[in-house]
Amino acid sequence: MPPGAARRGKVERVTKQVLVPVADAASDDASDALWRLSVKKDAQRKSQELNALRLNYHLGQADRHRRTLSRLVQFHEGQVEKLTKGEA
DSSP states (O other): OOTTHHHHHHHHHHHHHHHHHHHHHHHHHHHHHHHHHHHHHHHHHHHHHHHHHHHHHHHHHHHHHHHHHHHHHHHHHHHHHHHHHHHO
């Protein structure tokens, strides 16, 4: 074994013991950041979908009310017409 080889081997082992966990932590931080970003994007997508559903519901509801109220107005106008013809 060349002189200093054992010492170099020990230095490399210690270096790996110190640096590998730091590299793993950096990798975990990057994974965590990607995960958080994907969760945020998913929440935004779901929010947009819900807003679209609410919009469609309210547009449909307004249309249903418009039809119902139109028929109701026509009914009452018909009643007024019948009553006014009956008086004349």
